[in-house]
Amino acid sequence: LRHMMNPLDFSVDELEALFDVAGDIERNMDKYAHMCDGKILATCFYEPSTRTRLSFETAMLRLGGKCLGFADASNSSAAKGESVSDTIRVISCFADICAMRHPKEGAPMVAASKSLIPVINAGDGGHQHPTQTLTDLLTIRSLYGGLNNFTIGLCGDLKFGRTVHSLINALTRYSGIHFIFISPKELKVPDYITEMLDSKGITYEEVIKLEEVMPRLDFLYMTRVQKERFFNEEDYIRLKNFYILDKAKMALAKEKMYILHPLPRVNEISVEIDSDPRAAYFKQVQYGLYVRMALILTLLDMTDAHMNHDLLRKF
Numbered sequence: 492l493r494h495m496m497n498p499l500d501f502s503v504d505e506l507e508a509l510f511d512v513a514g515d516i517e518r519n520m521d522k523y524a525h526m527c528d529g530k531i532l533a534t535c536f537y538e539p540s541t542r543t544r545l546s547f548e549t550a551m552l553r554l555g556g557k558c559l560g561f562a563d564a565s566n567s568s569a570a571k572g573e574s575v576s577d578t579i580r581v582i583s584c585f586a587d588i589c590a591m592r593h594p595k596e597g598a599p600m601v602a603a604s605k606s607l608i609p610v611i612n613a614g615d616g617g618h619q620h621p622t623q624t625l626t627d628l629l630t631i632r633s634l635y636g637g638l639n640n641f642t643i644g645l646c647g648d649l650k651f652g653r654t655v656h657s658l659i660n661a662l663t664r665y666s667g668i669h670f671i672f673i674s675p676k677e678l679k680v681p682d683y684i685t686e687m688l689d690s691k692g693i694t695y696e697e698v699i700k701l702e703e704v705m706p707r708l709d710f711l712y713m714t715r716v717q718k719e720r721f722f723n724e725e726d727y728i729r730l731k732n733f734y735i736l737d738k739a740k741m742a743l744a745k746e747k748m749y750i751l752h753p754l755p756r757v758n759e760i761s762v763e764i765d766s767d768p769r770a771a772y773f774k775q776v777q778y779g780l781y782v783r784m785a786l787i788l789t790l791l792d793m794t795d796a797h798m799n800h801d802l803l804r805k806f
């Protein structure tokens with residue numbers, strides 16, 4: 492029984508195989524329309540979501556399966572005090588695979604330890620968001636032609652942003668990546684991450700001004716200031732508009748620098764940027780669907796029965 496708790500749960504070769512399947516799904520969606528006939532996905536979301544939940548549900552529907560679940564834990568028995576461990580035992584009787592989002596770090600891991608079906612971490616507190624990372628990696632790979640040798644700026648809330656923590660973790664396995672962390676000092680990347688980079692000899696810089704580093708970036712990963720993780724409203728209000736990416740800042744960027752954002756955005760990317768060919772954040776959402784379809788097939792062990800990865804790699 493295999494789960495997806497952290498992007499590092501899959502080796503680099505396994506991720507390549509997953510991305511190959513996602514690429515084939517993008518080109519030949521119809522071929523996959525019945526691969527999950529009779530299968531059921533449960534989405535258990537204890538925290539709000541638009542993209543992750545709906546893309547998981549779309550993924551299963553496009554594979555021919557069905558979905559059930561809750562998008563609001565106050566309507567589930569969690570409101571009566573049921574534990575995540577008991578909930579997943581119940582869900583294991585109904586569904587074949589489960590995607591779970593929870594505000595508590597580690598809650599999907601607790602669920603996985605008691606589950607009889609594959610569990611996917613769809614975001615746990617400020618910790619990890621592995622399927623967003625798979626989405627980000629697939630987007631970078633598709634736009635850049637690979638996952639090595641580039642400079643990526645991560646900008647905004649690097650303290651609470653789980654997508655950033657997950658992505659940094661995943662990118663450390665590739666070579667020639669230079670990180671530039673752009674944040675106010677209150678929202679800097681946690682020490683455990685910079686210590687991990689130091690221990691692996693991976694280069695990074697920490698700066699406050701986005702304009703200073705803009706000309707050197709191949710990717711700019713913007714993030715929302717995570718209001719829901721602040722302890723007080725006053726700090727959030729002070730920091731929420733610290734970075735706003737606009738045309739003036741984009742004029743400093745390379746012609747081929749791509750803008751990524753896990754979304755939702757508040758106002759850290761001005762809508763005037765949406766029509767810039769370098770804006771890749773809505774394309775990212777599409778890649779999120781393909782990679783979640785590929786992940787469902789992989790965790791249900793349904794890829795090898797239908798596909799030959801070696802053959803796919805030739806295309």
Ligand code: CP
Binds near residue numbers: 539
């Ligand atoms: N990127 C992301 O996790 O978006 P949602 O919160 O809408 O799922």
